[in-house]
Amino acid sequence: MNIRSASVKDLEQLKDLLKLFGKVDESGLEDRITVRIKNPTDCLVVAEDNDKLAGYAWAQSYGQHMRGGEITARLNDLFVLPEFRNQGIGTQLFNAITNWAKTTNVKYLQWQAGTIAVPFYEKLGLKGDTKSDLETHPFYEIEY
Numbered sequence: 001m002n003i004r005s006a007s008v009k010d011l012e013q014l015k016d017l018l019k020l021f022g023k024v025d026e027s028g029l030e031d032r033i034t035v036r037i038k039n040p041t042d043c044l045v046v047a048e049d050n051d052k053l054a055g056y057a058w059a060q061s062y063g064q065h066m067r068g069g070e071i072t073a074r075l076n077d078l079f080v081l082p083e084f085r086n087q088g089i090g091t092q093l094f095n096a097i098t099n100w101a102k103t104t105n106v107k108y109l110q111w112q113a114g115t116i117a118v119p120f121y122e123k124l125g126l127k128g129d130t131k132s133d134l135e136t137h138p139f140y141e142i143e144y
Helices: 009-019 028-037 088-103 115-124
Strands: 002-005 042-049 052-064 071-080 106-112 139-143
Touching: 002 088, 002 139, 009 028, 009 042, 009 052, 009 071, 028 042, 042 088, 071 088, 088 106
Parallel strands: 071 106
Antiparallel strands: 002 042, 042 052, 052 071, 106 139
């Protein structure tokens, strides 16, 4: 399995992965993906196996906080096709995102996850904040 930065040649397969992951507004989708691929403040990585994309992860930096100066980034998506799950691909994609965060001086990497993803993050040693309304979508944050 090859984990690499997404490229424009991945557009069609990325569109398919996004649709499988959840609700997608298809109008302008190719343009939105292309912007994310080319934007230096985004990290869009894919897992590729014999020219087939098995999954992807996408995070974006919000840049420096105006008062404190720290950089916060958000992990927006992490998805692996069902037939490729439980093979360490999600972990490799997550590690690619955290490596990007560290090398771009991100102070806080944040995300929310559906309850189905909680066991995955627990295997990574992470525990989400489930206080108040976050019980069904725990909030996660890594401080570097």
